[in-house]
Amino acid sequence: MEKAYLVYKQSLEILPGHEFLENNQLLRRMTPLQKVSVEIFALFKKNADFIYNNVIQKLKTPIYFATKYGEIQTAMQLYSMILNKDFPISPIAFQHSVHNCASGYISILHGLHASHLTFSSGDSSFKNATELAISKIKSGTLSSVCVISADESRQLGEVKASAKICVIANPNHFEGLNSYCLKEL
């Protein structure tokens, strides 16, 4: 049995007006859920370049993206158009309505070709993604997984989005990673 360690973790909450680390054209079109996902990954890359370069890049670490309900604000916008017979509905909003859009954007922005999986099981989403990641690392199927969880909610008329990121890895597979181990899982 191999070992799985948490080597990085961070949480983030964004509200309208948030200043993003990497501003680009794609970001302007994104939903709050996609923005917070992209931003937390950019923060991770900035704060933990050793882990990013050696674990994410070199070892083609897959991203497991977990979301309770997915793009609910976008679904609301699209369904409002359908109910009002406002056809054609927005093609951009439609492509942004799939649950795996946020992880797709992370892979596009950072040129990551490792596969990314999206988990959507309500409150169990993050737990399912993390448990599968740990199981696959312990069984030797994978050396590392980057788990990102994100959701959005509307409060007092504003859409708030929150995310957390956990990088789980087997330190025996990367020289120098031992000093980054936070907790054995």
Added chain:
Amino acid sequence: MGYQPVPITGLSFVSSIGSTIDDMVKNLSTQKRGLSFQHRFKEFIKAPLGEVQFQTSGILTPQDVIANQLHFSITEIAKKTKVFERYKPEEIGFFFGTSTAETYSLLRQIELMFADKKTCLENYLSPKNNHGFLVETMKEFFPIKGINATLTTACSSAASAIAEGFYAINSGLVKACFVGGFDILNPLTICGFNALQIHDNQYCVPFSIQRKGMNLSEGGGLFLLEKYKAGTNNQTHAFVKGVGGASDAFHMINSNPEGFGATLSMINALNCAGFLPENIDYINAHGTGTQSNDASESTAVAKLFKTPTPISSTKAFHGHALGGSAAIELVVCIAALQNQKLWCGIFEDHEYGNTICHAKQGLLKKPLQNIMSNSFGFGGNNMSLILGRTWK
């Protein structure tokens, strides 16, 4: 880590071209489409759709329809394989893929919220309003306590679920695993694809010069994967020999024109199986019929397969069932291996004829031993599965 082929010992599916392998083979062999201009979404779209007869009873919401179908499929598989008698609950896993299962229930909650003139949808959401509701419900009905998850990687959702089951069996996390996926048509999906202008308003003809887009459909399938045991008498439909995933990292809906992600997922699947491209006897393409997909997939196949390997897209018959599509196409591949037949669309004017080898209806140049099935989704989620007739 080296991977062993994983037997598929049970299957249950529903598609617009049948819900039994015999019906599917009959329809594919006579080139009978499951697509029709007469459907329940006429107010939204004029193009043909592939509707299916799900296993249901009574008046149900679409999410309940899939729950009923899943319940039926697990019961049917369990009856034939006696899986629940042969394994402990914690030895049985479940990976389910879908992209639209909860859409209807979400739309219903949005309607209720609009009727109340409110804007905070979260207050209207219940545990039913997420894709995982189905797996959680099935876990209450059946003794399934092993590792499980609901995956939603758009049109490759079922393929992702099958791949995770393959890994779970190979790594010893479970001894048996239900895998697959179902999707059901809904107004949001139909209007969305209409907005993207990638519907073919006639019957779709993937890989033809005449192709104009896709025909949407619904359905999917569920499979039982088990750890291989030599000498057992259980029926094996086929073996999953390799799985591979990759991200296009290019565009949210358009495929990389160089086919980078598609090539990578096929290479990963070949490596997983310990195969070379020449070990593949037929490729069941993702082949949606859109300009973007067909051009990209043809380029990827031409790059990787230097010896002529027949390729076709059976979506010409059963349409594109989105998250359930890979499951239906896995059944097509099982049927091809069992019947030693290939099926292709109803047209002669093939595009890319000088770079890829279009399969010919019913014609085999050599016995079918191993088949590759591709599934590509929005967000650049590419998956390739390799299916074999025998364990070796």
